[in-house]
Amino acid sequence: MSKVLIVGGGAAGMFASIAAARGGHEVLVFEKNEKLGKKLFITGKGRCNITNACDMDILFSSVVSNSKFLYSSFYGYSNQDVIDFFEELGVRTKIERGERVFPASDHSSDVIRAMEKEMRRLGVKTELHAEVTAVRSVEGRFDHIELSGGRKVSGDACIVATGGLSYQSTGSTGDGYRFAKENGHGIT
Template identity: 70%
Template sequence: MSKVLIAGGGAAGMYAAVTAAALGHKVELFEKNDRLGRKLFITGKGRCNLTNACDMEGLFDAVVTNSKFLYSSFYGCTNQDVIDFFEHAGVRTKIERGERVFPASDHSSDVIRALERELEKNGVKIRTNCPVKKVRISEEQVFLGYELENGSFVEGDAGIVATGGLSYPSTGSTGDGLRFAKELGHQVTECLPALVPMECKEPWAAELQGLSLRNVRARILDGKKVLYEEFGEMLFTHYGVSGPLMLTASSFVGKRLKKKELTLEIDLKPALTDEQLDHRILRDFEENKNRQFKNALGKLFPAKLIPVMVFLSGIDPEKKVNEVTREERQAFVRLIRHLPLTLTGLRDYREAIITKGGVSVKEVDPGTMESKLVKGLYFAGEVLDLDAVTGGFNLQIAWSTGCAAGRGIPV
């Protein structure tokens, strides 16, 4: 059996520790914070979206970067395996809209406590307030060791780096594992905030702060090229746009948006054809034929959106609706179907759910998570160049890669 040193007490690190210890390895878990699972505590707005109950094809489809790399780990530790693990550890689960899996209690603390119980049961030595400063390998790669911030040195047979990426740095995710990887000769792909709100140029977006739009279709373009198109829910903020639809979009367009401005078009009525929408507007105008244009849109839009739509339409707000011309009405239809915004950038890591980029998976064995460059060194979780859309998929990556790393160490 091996002495296994794990850097990082988040989802991937804890799951790797439980897995390795259950196989008989002597495991020490090092966490820089005063307690385990700091980032796990805030996931899913404190409810912890554990995983997603979709089929395996759905899991792979949800991965944005390097999905093929996850074949072995996803099948080695499936979403159902994760649900079973937590159920057996005393966490009842429930499935909500979009197949999202949560603890029935809606408390992420229950998930963390369950992991802590499993760590204790399997004899894992937990060292909190113990940041790892450096990973050292002997010249003959006979041992691997962690140099700690307090100046001490711990020697082991294998090490798992599960320190996370760069998102939510207040939880301790400050890129330590990326630095370790670089120091040991690994390639780290470009890192960006992902699943993150985006900023907009138009001042009127800030006027809509707090407005949530459901069942809209968003399209993001670079010139005429469509980079992203999807249906869902979005939210306006004081700086631009957020909500599930926009967070997911950021993972697909972030690299391009870092270099140049992009166009966001929102279809406010995607369930209607242009003709149906025109008829709907005509019907509303007929019901309000003696009212001014600005006062005849109450059934079409939320109240907060009406002044913006009136302004963008170019139609005189005081004009009676029975005086609105056919050309003006058709232009209004086009506006509703293609409400334009200019995306200027991503918000920073403090608001990002995950990090895009990380340790290159080309240098990691997909079956065991062991480095192809350094014998005995393993990676798991967000430190790797893997990311997925919202819905529990990124935590599934953490569980699956953590499990693969824990199992990958020779018994």
Template identity: 60%
Template sequence: MSKVIVIGGGAAGMFAAIQAAEQGHSVVLLEKNEKLGKKIYITGKGRCNITNACDTEELFQNVMRNSKFLYSAFYTCSNYQVMDFFESNGLPIKTERGERVFPQSDHSSDVIATLQRVLKKQGVTVQLHSEVKKLKIEDGQIKGVLLKNGSFLEAERVIVATGGCSYITTGSTGDGYRFAREVGHTVTELYPALVPFETEESWIKELQGLSLKNVSVKIEKNGKVLYDAFGEMLFTHYGVSGPLLLSASSMVNDYADKMPLQMSIDLKPALEEEQLDKRILRDFEENQNRQFKNAVQKLFPAKMIPVIIRLSGISPEKKVNEITKEERQQFVKLIKAFPLTLSRFRDFNEAIITRGGVSVKEVNPSTMESKIVKGLYFAGEVLDLDALTGGFNLQIAWSTGYLAGNSIE
């Protein structure tokens, strides 16, 4: 039986602690906050998107980097096992659009309560307000951790599950990256991921709060298409967000230093240009004596009309029967490619996850143990792993946490 310390009371840390205790080890879970699962509490807009109910094979397709590293983790603890874990421990779950799995109650606090119940049942000692200062290593072997208050806790195994740099208010201040560097690990460059964009256009403020469903978004750099997808997006006071743009941020992360990027929104993706032209012509014929600004009410949400009229270059007061064919065709092109300029990513405070982390080349994918320090393990977002939205990042946390806890001898 080993003495095990788990640093970090998030998804990966709690799952690692539960699993290690289930193997019969003496486990202490250290959390610097006043409670466990602070980041879980705010995920999925407070509902907690636990995992995704897709085929296990499909999980890999939603991991942006180093998906092969997760082979053992995903098959040792699959998304189906995670669902079974929560249901068998008294948390009813449901599957929504996009195979996203949530607690039936729609309360992330119920997910945390379930984990706390199991931690207690397994005899895990939870120490809150316990911030780790550094790892103690002797002769390439972990010996324990030194706390910020000066006390030393001895351990034969330590699992670092401290999360990333995103949502700093939840305590994710990048401590794990520092611990890893101090003991000789490589930490790859860190970027905010699943994060909104800022745009150059000043009129964006007029669209603040407007959500668009069933639109296509294309992002390009010098004519090269970097991202093209269909779904839902949101305008903010500084730029654009919502599922489409959060996923886009992970796809175009490599261009963080090569901004600006050109973005276009197809506001009517179900219609070809010709069909859209006919639709507009029909609307114009019905409103032929009305002004342009009053003849496009059916085409767009009210908030968008002043902006799109301005960008069209057609006078808002112009009667629709006076609009030329060329003006109308330019208007069609605007609707099919509504232009925006992405100037930069928002910062870590608004990022759902961190891209980058402890290099997976220095971690054993079958056990999550460090290849540099014996008895040291890593799990969750502290590793150089990131995925798209839809429950995939939490699945990485559950799977790597489970594998780390399960691999301790």
């Protein structure tokens, strides 16, 4: 069993933690906010627009440039897979105009609670108020993360799920871009 560290406890980080734990890995999530899924609370005006239920052809025609880049992602884990995932967690869904998918309850908190419950069931460990300041690699391989208090946490793999640079009050401050650049990735 490998140890997977996930930087960011938003939608992507929570989902990644569930996938990694289901794959048999030990998982630790580091979130700098006081709770998981902070941006999810405001998504869709607090209702949490989970995905879109349109056909893939329509979805790809809506992509402004280079939609072929997204083929493997969208076909590897489709919008129906997303709906099925949440239904499996007990979140009933509904489809509204524009093929937007919401929880039937219209409460983003139900989505967050369902993912938190699954994380607990799978033994995912979560550290809140844990600001990651650096993601370090040695000879091109992930080695450890560093937290604001100077603590270092080693692992076998790291998933950076910090989101972009939006809604800074929710913690989306662009840290992931910095982590990627510092580890040799190009930023576009």
